[in-house]
Amino acid sequence: MPDVPVTLSSRQLRRVELALAAPERPLTLALEGVAAAAGDTLVLHDAEGTDVAALAAESVEIVPPHAAETPQIGAGEAPPLPGIARVTGPVSPRRPLGHRDGGALRVGPETARVPRATLVTGTVPDADDAGWAGRTSPVIVRDTGDARALATAIAKIEAGGRRAVVLPDAGDGLAATLDAARAVVADDVDVWETPIPAPAGRAILLTGLSGSGKSTISKLLVERLAAADPRTVSLLDGDEVRLILSAGLGFSRDDRMLNVRRIGWVAALVAAHGGIAVCAPIAPYEAMRREMRERVEEVGRFLLVHISTPVEVCEARDRKGLYAKARAGQIPEFTGISDPYQVPTDADLTIDASVVAPDKAVDAILARLAELDA
Structure with a gap:
């Protein structure tokens, strides 16, 4: 079957990156307006058009567009909402992901597992914060797409003499983040829940x-x-x-x-x-x-x-x-x-x-x- 090209959003790209770090775990992508079927190979592109990975579709669930009647003013028909294909299967790399914020610290297939780690859920506290007492290194921080916040978090961790590990986060919630941290970083992950700032822009x-x-x-x-x-x-x-x-x-x-x-x-x-x-x-x-x-x-x-x-x-x-x-x-x-x-x-x-x-x-x-x- 022919390859199906797909351009990923930044959030989807983080999800793919995390799947590549734990290749034994299947990846599921919800793709809007993509015609795919089981057996297809989806070639995944970043925003610059680089084909960074391939997803072998083992199963495809088609979710039809929202069927509720939308009130409208004026004659004619508006363009229909596209359906969503939920595609699941193994993912494999095609070429490096390119520049990623905190690149040298990001998790990957080569990441060495450690017995214990600390996951900071929100803003990383300053080095003199009392909450650091007893916290285990390395310290896992989430990349949610805010480059400035990620750089600040890494700087604070390193200022305190600890090693930072960057975990891509696609916004699936704390349970999914913790599951990913256990899959690629450590079996025992101590969760430090800190305030999550509102997006600046x-x-x-x-x-x-x-x-x-x-x-x-x-x-x-x-x-x-x-x-x-x-x-x-x-x-x-x-x-x-x-x-x-x-x-x-x-x-x-x-x-x-x-x-x-x-x-x-x-x-x-x-x-x-x-x-x-x-x-x-x-x-x-x-x-x-x-x-x-x-x-x-x-x-x-x-x-x-x-x-x-x-x-x-x-x-x-x-x-x-x-x-x-x-x-x-x-x-x-x-x-x-x-x-x-x-x-x-x-x-x-x-x-x-x-x-x-x-x-x-x-x-x-x-x-x-x-x-x-x-």
């Missing part, structure tokens, strides 16, 4: 119909954040993004998907470096919003805000006459008229800007952000 997606008030609210939000938050704040407004980042794209379904995918990629990059990205495209399809959430949550925190201003209010506000042209058939694929807007069912906050003033809308967003950080 975040992305805020304001989604809604044209004329709903997204741009007004997002610009005011950026001003308020810039005045009150020490982090860098970047605005990715839908119309402005199309002038440069998405220049040349039209308004077909594929172009809309690519436009929001580019915004999500930049937003995740901002969040990964500890900044705040405020994004205000229409983002009409559930599939594109879900993709952005998953991308950002690998590196930071994501907030989805639905600006739910009714279509009739948006139309009444339309000084450019776009809605009238769309109803007359002069603008094809216009969201809310001739192309659908799928109403978010997973919004973290919903604001009707026809009854909530922009400054009050920003107050609500900031309050929701504070709740998430609490």
Whole structure:
């Protein structure tokens, strides 16, 4: 059978790395939109396109997309959500994984097992912390994709005269992390539960119909954040993004998907470096919003805000006459008229800007952000 190429997310890449460190343990990957069957060989690529490993599919479970009816505004059909293939089988290396944070300290097939080790679940305490008393070296720290936090953790461990071991963590929970530590590092693992800091970076997606008030609210939000938050704040407004980042794209379904995918990629990059990205495209399809959430949550925190201003209010506000042209058939694929807007069912906050003033809308967003950080 032909090989099936698969590009991994950073979280999936950490899962593959851990499986390569314990090759006797089968690997399971949940792959969205991948057509695979038992007997296939999946060639696993990193984000740069390097084929780092191969997964021999012994079993494949197809999970269909969420079947719940999503409310929508406007005619036409939105792109369907892709199904997920849960593929299980042995994994083998094809070439080195390349640069990995804390590379010399990462677990691998050659890692020498020790009788005992300490696993720190969150922030590594300072060397003079009383909790270090009686703790066994080596000290295992988790790589969750935050390079800065990992470097700080390693430095603290080494400052205390102990040896650090880096364990890739794909976010499967403490039980899975402990199981992996026992499989590749030590039989006896002492768990030191310390506070887990919230991700430093975040992305805020304001989604809604044209004329709903997204741009007004997002610009005011950026001003308020810039005045009150020490982090860098970047605005990715839908119309402005199309002038440069998405220049040349039209308004077909594929172009809309690519436009929001580019915004999500930049937003995740901002969040990964500890900044705040405020994004205000229409983002009409559930599939594109879900993709952005998953991308950002690998590196930071994501907030989805639905600006739910009714279509009739948006139309009444339309000084450019776009809605009238769309109803007359002069603008094809216009969201809310001739192309659908799928109403978010997973919004973290919903604001009707026809009854909530922009400054009050920003107050609500900031309050929701504070709740998430609490």
